[in-house]
Amino acid sequence: MMARSTLALPLLTCLLWSTASLANQADHIRTSQAWIRVLPGDLPAGAYVTLENTGDQVASLQGASSLRYTSTMLHKSSTEGGMGRMEMVEHLDIPAHGKAELAPGGYHLMLMKAQAPVKVGDTVKLTLRFSDGSTQEADFIARPANATDATH
DSSP states (O other), rough: OOOHHHHHHHHHHHHHHHHTTTOOOOGGEEEEEEEEEEESTTTOOEEEEEEESSSSSSSSEEEEOOOOOOOOOEEEEEEEEEEEEEEEOOOOOOOOEEEEOOTSSSSEEEEEEEEOOOTTEEEEEEEEEEEESSSSEEEEEEOTOOOSOOOO
């Protein structure tokens, strides 16, 4: 009996370690303050969220998708010489045990061509996509065009 239990402990330890190493980037991301700024007509909407990485490795947001929009792109807004500009970016790194914010005037998800009108108060599900191929769904609350953050 003693020999079996002596072998079982190292085997169980190895199994736990190998399972822990299978965790993907999405498993370590916590979302908060997720909201969408809805603009009138067919204008694109901006999606904003705080991403917290609880893992020991950098996670990299590569983009997102939604059944409610034809396309979704990761963008960054900036101001140079008094001129506002926006450019598409390929990824946003979320540091280990740190945060990254998608917020007005900075990084954001650009949501193009809504399949049906999105109204203030609607919940829109976005699937966040990370560099290791993992994904995570998050609910974003639609806010009015004059909104500056996720609060009411």
